[in-house]
Amino acid sequence: MTMADRVRKGLPLDDILIIDCHNHIGLWKAFNVPYSSAEDMLMGMDRLGIDKVCVAAHASIGPNYRYGNDIVIDAVERYPDRFLGYVTVNPNYPEDMENELKRCLAINGFIGIKLHPECHGSAVDNINYNAAFELANEEKLPILIHIWGGEDVKAVDRLSGMYPDARFIMGHAGGDVKAMGHALDVVNRRDNVYVDIVISRIYEGNIEWFVREAGSKRVLFGTDMPFLDPRPNFGRVAMADISDEEKKDIFGLNMKRLIEGRVR
Amino acid sequence: MGDLEFFDCNCSFGMRSILYPESFYKVEDLVKKMDRYGIKRALVYHSMAREYAPSVGNRMLMDEIKVYPFLIPLWTVMPHHTQEFPEPYRLIEQMKAYGVKAVTMFPGAMDHAYSMAEWNCGQLFEALEEHGIPLILGFDQTTWNELYDLLSNHPKLNLILTNVNYRMDRNIYVLFRMFENLFIETRGYQVYQGIEQICNRFGACRLIFGSGMPVYSGSAAVAMINYARISDKEKEMIAYRNLETLIGEVKL
Numbered sequence: 001m002t003m004a005d006r007v008r009k010g011l012p013l014d015d016i017l018i019i020d021c022h023n024h025i026g027l028w029k030a031f032n033v034p035y036s037s038a039e040d041m042l043m044g045m046d047r048l049g050i051d052k053v054c055v056a057a058h059a060s061i062g063p064n065y066r067y068g069n070d071i072v073i074d075a076v077e078r079y080p081d082r083f084l085g086y087v088t089v090n091p092n093y094p095e096d097m098e099n100e101l102k103r104c105l106a107i108n109g110f111i112g113i114k115l116h117p118e119c120h121g122s123a124v125d126n127i128n129y130n131a132a133f134e135l136a137n138e139e140k141l142p143i144l145i146h147i148w149g150g151e152d153v154k155a156v157d158r159l160s161g162m163y164p165d166a167r168f169i170m171g172h173a174g175g176d177v178k179a180m181g182h183a184l185d186v187v188n189r190r191d192n193v194y195v196d197i198v199i200s201r202i203y204e205g206n207i208e209w210f211v212r213e214a215g216s217k218r219v220l221f222g223t224d225m226p227f228l229d230p231r232p233n234f235g236r237v238a239m240a241d242i243s244d245e246e247k248k249d250i251f252g253l254n255m256k257r258l259i260e261g262r263v264r
Numbered sequence: 265m266g267d268l269e270f271f272d273c274n275c276s277f278g279m280r281s282i283l284y285p286e287s288f289y290k291v292e293d294l295v296k297k298m299d300r301y302g303i304k305r306a307l308v309y310h311s312m313a314r315e316y317a318p319s320v321g322n323r324m325l326m327d328e329i330k331v332y333p334f335l336i337p338l339w340t341v342m343p344h345h346t347q348e349f350p351e352p353y354r355l356i357e358q359m360k361a362y363g364v365k366a367v368t369m370f371p372g373a374m375d376h377a378y379s380m381a382e383w384n385c386g387q388l389f390e391a392l393e394e395h396g397i398p399l400i401l402g403f404d405q406t407t408w409n410e411l412y413d414l415l416s417n418h419p420k421l422n423l424i425l426t427n428v429n430y431r432m433d434r435n436i437y438v439l440f441r442m443f444e445n446l447f448i449e450t451r452g453y454q455v456y457q458g459i460e461q462i463c464n465r466f467g468a469c470r471l472i473f474g475s476g477m478p479v480y481s482g483s484a485a486v487a488m489i490n491y492a493r494i495s496d497k498e499k500e501m502i503a504y505r506n507l508e509t510l511i512g513e514v515k516l
Contacts, residue, residue, distance in 0.1 A: 007483070008267045008302050010490035032433035035457045044456065047491055177284050200430060200454055202481040204297070205286025212286070226456035228430055235487020239301065 012049035017252030022222030060088030091128035112142035136166035148175035271504035274474030278311035313340035352391035449474035
């Protein structure tokens with residue numbers, strides 16, 4: 001049975017490695033998140049066959065990075081086989097950035113850094129982020145950045161040249177369709193840049209376009225769970241008009257390569 | 265259970281001003297995609313009715329779907345005051361003649377740009393209400409207060425709200441409690457486990473499957489229902505039964 005056949009029957013893809021590279025955890029100010037805990041997320045993961053989620057707390061991309069990072073630590077420590085962590089930092093508190101990066105990345109299961117410049121009222125290339133970029137470069141870490149619009153994509157283009165060993169993941173692949181086109185261009189020029197597929201406005205043919213333009217090796221599966229339900233972004237990969245081998249790259253093999261060596 | 269046989273409340277075809285990469289616009293491509301995703305029937309409007317003129321697009325729609333009995337016409341309507349569109353009684357006559365049992369409208373500022381208030385659309389809504397004709401309305405075309413007014417003034421008008429999003433529980437829950445004639449399309453309702461919450465609190469009868477193809481992803485839309493943690497009966501209600509019931513209640 002193909003992956004698409006299994007989606008039609010609502011069967012989990014539990015024999016395929018699925019690593020969700022873009023998740024959150026906890027509550028959010030702007031809307032109801034009825035299921036927001038680690039246990040709630042496990043329920044959704046098991047339904048689809050998602051092996052691991054990579055989480056940054058809502059609280060961290062919001063007002064309190066420490067409070068949020070502690071929620072992530074708790075999830076990673078209680079479910080080490082299912083939860084991986086991003087340490088989130090806020091450029092408005094530069095004096096604490098190095099300490100917070102070290103505090104979290106010392107914990108087994110933390111695999112990278114998350115930045116949300118938009119929520120923190122910042123540019124992607126704010127110099128206050130430099131400690132994060134330098135550490136990602138030094139330790140060859142994934143650095144997942146919320147990217148929305150052409151200016152953000154341009155900033156990643158510059159930064160990925162300045163920090164060639166850091167592994168940049170452009171969250172939402174640029175956000176709007178025009179920026180997605182620029183993001184795919186950057187992926188084709190820079191060996192250390194990836195896009196994830198998370199989006200709430202899921203356009204028909206989007207995955208097929210990404211794979212046609214950039215190949216399947218640089219596209220990462222993500223869902224934003226529990227900010228969003230994971231099922232739509234899961235379905236669009238599983239039923240895409242691409243080969244099952246390409247789907248396996250996107251679902252898990254690419255992210256597995258990115259985090260190799262980070263999880264003891 | 266076997267594969268769900270989806271009945272889609274929100275499809276379109278036809279050339280559009282903006283065509284995203286790897287998207288499509290031809291009716292025959294819509295039919296192929298429906299087959300791929302297990303969508304057996306669909307209410308469809310013509311993009312020219314939205315992006316050019318309802319009178320032109322509705323005619324093109326009827327012409328192009330003739331050979332596809334599983335594509336069910338969804339006419340785009342608007343108020344008649346400028347004579348660009350027939351008066352409500354005449355519209356109903358035409359719908360009866362062509363067997364059209366559902367309508368959509370695009371009052372938003374970026375589309376047909378008119379007020380949905382009673383002084384402008386009241387007669388149209390009354391006619392739809394009288395004949396049990398469901399109105400399919402994008403959330404992007406209206407406001408919460410307009411919706412409240414519409415549902416209050418026309419308690420028997422079945423309203424299917426499409427293009428919804430994951431940020432609406434704090435408003436939609438109270439409207440669900442107040443108005444039994446309100447339904448939402450499932451595609452954009454990406455609240456985590458939100459489908460399950462709505463089923464538990466208000467019943468599966470309030471949810472109707474829609475994909476938004478060809479702009480939005482059909483595969484994403486069907487996956488939401490195929491993997492829902494609800495009973496098979498509830499899945500069938502959402503996938504096709506609820507829409508069948510609403511269409512079955514139309515009196516022309």
